[in-house]
Amino acid sequence: MSETAPTDPSADSVRREVREWLEANWDPNEDLVAWRNLLADSGWGMPVWPQQWHGRDLPQALAPVVEEEFARLGAVGVAKTGIRLLAAATLLEHGSDAHKARFLRRILTGEDTWCQLFSEPGSGSDLAGATTRADRHGDHFLVNGQKVWTTSAHHADYGLLLARTDWDVPKHQGLTYFVLDMHQEGVDVRPLKQMNGHASFNQVFFTDAVVPAENLVSAVGNGWQVAITTLMHERRGADGLRGVQRERDLPGRIYEQEREEIAVALEPYKWYPQRAGRVDLVLERAQATGRNTDPATRQEIAKLLTMARSAEWTARRARAAQQQGRPQGPEGSLGKLASSNIARQASHVHTLIAGANAMLAGEDGDLNGLIAEILISVPATSIAGGTDEIQRNIIAERVLGLPKEPRMDTGPFRDVKRN
Amino acid sequence: MHFAFTPEQEQFRDAVRRFLRDRSPPAEVRRLMDDERGHDPGVWRQMCQELGLGALHVPEDRGGQGFSVTELGIAFEEMGRALLCAPYLSSVLATTVVAEACAQEEAEQIVSRIAAGEQLAALALTEANGRWDAGGVELIADGGRLRGSKTHVIDGHAADLLIVAARASGSTGEEGLSLHVVAADAPGITRRCLTALDPTRKLAGIDFANVEARCISSDAAPALRRTLDIACVAVACELAGVAEALLESAVDYAKLRMQFGRAVGSFQAIKHKCADLLLEVELAKSAARYAAEAATVSDADLPALASLAKAAAADAAMRAARDCIQIHGGIGFTWDNDTHLWFKRAKSAEVLFGTPAWHRERLMRCSEV
Numbered sequence: 001m002s003e004t005a006p007t008d009p010s011a012d013s014v015r016r017e018v019r020e021w022l023e024a025n026w027d028p029n030e031d032l033v034a035w036r037n038l039l040a041d042s043g044w045g046m047p048v049w050p051q052q053w054h055g056r057d058l059p060q061a062l063a064p065v066v067e068e069e070f071a072r073l074g075a076v077g078v079a080k081t082g083i084r085l086l087a088a089a090t091l092l093e094h095g096s097d098a099h100k101a102r103f104l105r106r107i108l109t110g111e112d113t114w115c116q117l118f119s120e121p122g123s124g125s126d127l128a129g130a131t132t133r134a135d136r137h138g139d140h141f142l143v144n145g146q147k148v149w150t151t152s153a154h155h156a157d158y159g160l161l162l163a164r165t166d167w168d169v170p171k172h173q174g175l176t177y178f179v180l181d182m183h184q185e186g187v188d189v190r191p192l193k194q195m196n197g198h199a200s201f202n203q204v205f206f207t208d209a210v211v212p213a214e215n216l217v218s219a220v221g222n223g224w225q226v227a228i229t230t231l232m233h234e235r236r237g238a239d240g241l242r243g244v245q246r247e248r249d250l251p252g253r254i255y256e257q258e259r260e261e262i263a264v265a266l267e268p269y270k271w272y273p274q275r276a277g278r279v280d281l282v283l284e285r286a287q288a289t290g291r292n293t294d295p296a297t298r299q300e301i302a303k304l305l306t307m308a309r310s311a312e313w314t315a316r317r318a319r320a321a322q323q324q325g326r327p328q329g330p331e332g333s334l335g336k337l338a339s340s341n342i343a344r345q346a347s348h349v350h351t352l353i354a355g356a357n358a359m360l361a362g363e364d365g366d367l368n369g370l371i372a373e374i375l376i377s378v379p380a381t382s383i384a385g386g387t388d389e390i391q392r393n394i395i396a397e398r399v400l401g402l403p404k405e406p407r408m409d410t411g412p413f414r415d416v417k418r419n
Numbered sequence: 420m421h422f423a424f425t426p427e428q429e430q431f432r433d434a435v436r437r438f439l440r441d442r443s444p445p446a447e448v449r450r451l452m453d454d455e456r457g458h459d460p461g462v463w464r465q466m467c468q469e470l471g472l473g474a475l476h477v478p479e480d481r482g483g484q485g486f487s488v489t490e491l492g493i494a495f496e497e498m499g500r501a502l503l504c505a506p507y508l509s510s511v512l513a514t515t516v517v518a519e520a521c522a523q524e525e526a527e528q529i530v531s532r533i534a535a536g537e538q539l540a541a542l543a544l545t546e547a548n549g550r551w552d553a554g555g556v557e558l559i560a561d562g563g564r565l566r567g568s569k570t571h572v573i574d575g576h577a578a579d580l581l582i583v584a585a586r587a588s589g590s591t592g593e594e595g596l597s598l599h600v601v602a603a604d605a606p607g608i609t610r611r612c613l614t615a616l617d618p619t620r621k622l623a624g625i626d627f628a629n630v631e632a633r634c635i636s637s638d639a640a641p642a643l644r645r646t647l648d649i650a651c652v653a654v655a656c657e658l659a660g661v662a663e664a665l666l667e668s669a670v671d672y673a674k675l676r677m678q679f680g681r682a683v684g685s686f687q688a689i690k691h692k693c694a695d696l697l698l699e700v701e702l703a704k705s706a707a708r709y710a711a712e713a714a715t716v717s718d719a720d721l722p723a724l725a726s727l728a729k730a731a732a733a734d735a736a737m738r739a740a741r742d743c744i745q746i747h748g749g750i751g752f753t754w755d756n757d758t759h760l761w762f763k764r765a766k767s768a769e770v771l772f773g774t775p776a777w778h779r780e781r782l783m784r785c786s787e788v
Binding site for chain 1: 673674681682684689691695701705709731776779780782783
């Protein structure tokens with residue numbers, strides 16, 4: 001008959017509990033899916049999720065304790081690659097119990113792969129301007145239109161689809177969020193080749209693709225709110241390599257299966273380090289080429305190091321403020337813009353260092369083409385995950401409190417000028 | 420390394436900010452710009468005696484307050500924001516070099532009087548060659564007598580006591596450097612207040628014609644090096660504060676100024692400039708604060724970090740100054756608008772103790788590139 005609030009489990013008791021459970025159950029020769037089903041049943045795979053849905057209701061602060069115990073034994077966790085956890089987080093918040101029962105377990109076991117069908121050729125920064133349409137026909141919707149920049153669509157089982165269901169209301173109100181089965185005739189996935197030769201993304205074309213009404217998430221017209229949840233989790237998970245599992249060179253069937261999974265999931269991201277400019281290579285390249293003696297190049301290297309180190313310290317200031325429970329200062333929202341500037345300056349410096357060899361690529365290029373790949377990958381940094389211009393708007397309006405620009409798109413979407 | 424201030428440090432910042440809001444409003448800055456002394460002795464005494472800001476970072480057994488360079492950095496950020504006109508930087512230079520160079524007892528004796536606000540002291544280092552490093556000293560000390568000229572001496576015209584960097588006849592580089600203490604009105608000293616681009620920081624030219632002075636160190640290079648590193652960190656913090664004040668002023672104006680039927684801050688041309696500026700100012704703040712921490716924990720990387728911070732903060736402050744005028748438009752170029760006061764401090768401090776390019780080169784050399 002106690003009136004006290006239920007006490008949070010302590011770190012020690014959680015550590016003891018997970019350790020005992022792992023010691024009793026972990027087996028590196030187990031099948032990956034069978035093991036992950038065990039994790040989904042026990043709640044130890046996603047301990048901060050609700051008890052009812054494969055979790056243990058643990059506070060976020062205790063999650064690292066569980067991770068440490070998994071790491072200590074080398075135990076494999078649930079599948080985390082790709083955008084599956086964005087799908088899961090969105091369904092946990094907005095999905096029906098039927099959605100959760102049907103999709104969550106297979107997300108965690110890695111049996112299903114997901115993709116995000118948001119961006120369109122006609123709506124990039126202006127995501128809410130989507131024109132892919134979903135029209136109701138009795139117990140299902142028919143989807144027509146085109147999505148783009150869809151990572152892993154070619155092997156995805158399901159897509160998170162944002163589509164327009166009402167053209168007569170303002171644009172944010174006419175969108176609906178669906179789970180779309182990618183394995184059907186009306187869905188055509190084609191790779192999109194980038195300027196650096198890689199094809200990490202896809203274009204997805206819909207011609208009368210079918211979505212049963214039960215795959216609608218939340219309500220008709222509520223798609224933008226649901227999409228915001230997905231995007232918030234995307235931002236929180238940092239850009240690009242979210243949820244990357246570290247490859248483990250350990251013996252055992254389960255590790256082999258995990259390595260295969262990771263290799264497939266990471267394939268689209270292999271050029272991402274080059275996209276960020278490879279600041280780590282600058283000093284050794286300058287020394288190896290002798291360009292470290294050129295005063296103009298030295299100035300540019302110093303500018304790069306100053307930017308890169310200051311950005312790192314700024315991120316640490318943001319984290320320290322957060323740990324003290326203080327409101328996040330402006331330093332938190334600046335990271336993305338800083339990375340763009342750093343990548344651009346790094347690319348400039350690599351050009352100065354490479355000299356004439358900056359004209360060469362592939363096997364003829366410096367570092368077997370790696371430097372060339374930096375030079376032709378960096379332009380993606382200031383676009384992907386929100387352009388620099390959108391970041392500047394966000395910083396100026398939310399941090400500095402500058403007024404928004406007058407909008408031209410507040411009326412019925414049918415009348416809004418678009419591509 | 421700490422990346423957040425302690426509650427005590429935040430309280431200290433609040434106290435300094437409140438004091439400066441009261442004692443260093445723009446009208447007071449303008450009054451002191453035209454004042455030859457360049458500061459208000461009453462305010463300076465209060466800063467020393469009530470706030471304990473004099474020799475804040477010097478150990479207590481050497482006459483200081485025993486705080487760290489981090490606290491010193493906080494004070495400088497706030498002074499940059501308020502554009503305080505006071506002999507603070509000159510005191511930091513003098514007390515640091517004395518605390519570093521002298522024996523404990525002598526240091527305590529000299530520093531405690533400066534810290535108490537009883538005596539103003541200036542470090543006379545730079546000469547006509549414009550060099551800010553110890554190796555640039557040409558003034559000769561010969562048999563306890565000084566011969567030569569110093570210039571760009573901060574608060575040198577108002578100082579009671581001069582700390583003079585000199586070298587032994589025939590020595591070069593960092594060999595043979597010495598430090599001397601002499602009363603500013605000693606026979607043979609001629610002082611001239613220079614017309615400074617930034618009238619909020621007074622500079623003097625000083626000639627020494629066979630001046631008898633007391634030698635306090637005959638191996639001054641290490642003390643001068645450390646003093647200049649700390650001075651760079653202090654100015655970096657000051658410039659971070661200057662940049663922040665300019666950014667705030669630009670943003671405030673962009674919200675108020677109406678053109679074409681809307682606030683100019685609603686145009687992306689203006690708001691993007693402000694967002695870019697915020698990024699540069701925050702990076703400079705991070706660099707300046709990190710360098711201050713490095714000075715506190717006596718990091719071997721202090722020279723590199725001091726140069727990094729000084730270059731970053733100088734560039735950020737100048738960009739803020741240019742952009743602030745630009746965002747203000749024509750009014751920003753007028754004498755009555757306050758922007759130029761901060762612009763001039765940013766411009767002057769950009770070259771003080773070395774230009775950004777000079778510091779970047781030093782950063783590369785310190786990083787063994």
